[in-house]
Amino acid sequence: MIVGGGIAGLTLAVKLASCRIRVLLVEKDGKSGLIFKSGLLQPKSLKILD
Numbered sequence: 001m002i003v004g005g006g007i008a009g010l011t012l013a014v015k016l017a018s019c020r021i022r023v024l025l026v027e028k029d030g031k032s033g034l035i036f037k038s039g040l041l042q043p044k045s046l047k048i049l050d
């Protein structure tokens with residue numbers, strides 16, 4: 001079980017699912033937040049995506 005549907009929880013869920021590991025992700029907020037929190041990618045984030 002993964003608690004939290006932020007970028008960390010969602011990334012882990014996708015990684016585990018791609019390894020055919022069943023995942024249960026729980027998120028306490030029922031709706032998307034109104035605050036935009038991903039305007040830019042930091043160099044470390046880009047390295048992960050590279």
Ligand SMILES: Cc1cc2nc3c(=O)[nH]c(=O)nc-3n(C[C@H](O)[C@H](O)[C@H](O)COP(=O)(O)OP(=O)(O)OC[C@H]3O[C@@H](n4cnc5c(N)ncnc54)[C@H](O)[C@@H]3O)c2cc1C
Nearest residue numbers: 003004005006007008009026027028029036037038039040
């Ligand atoms: C205003 C703002 C602007 C930002 N801009 C950028 C940017 O431009 N670029 C960038 O790289 N980063 C940015 N950040 C930082 C980035 O948003 C965070 O680093 C990132 O969201 C952290 O991800 P996370 O998954 O660790 O946590 P979070 O995104 O906080 O996700 C945690 C999730 O867990 C859920 N949760 C918590 N407790 C429970 C519980 N008990 N049960 C179920 N669910 C639970 C929460 O509801 C939340 O959805 C910004 C942050 C803010 C506040």
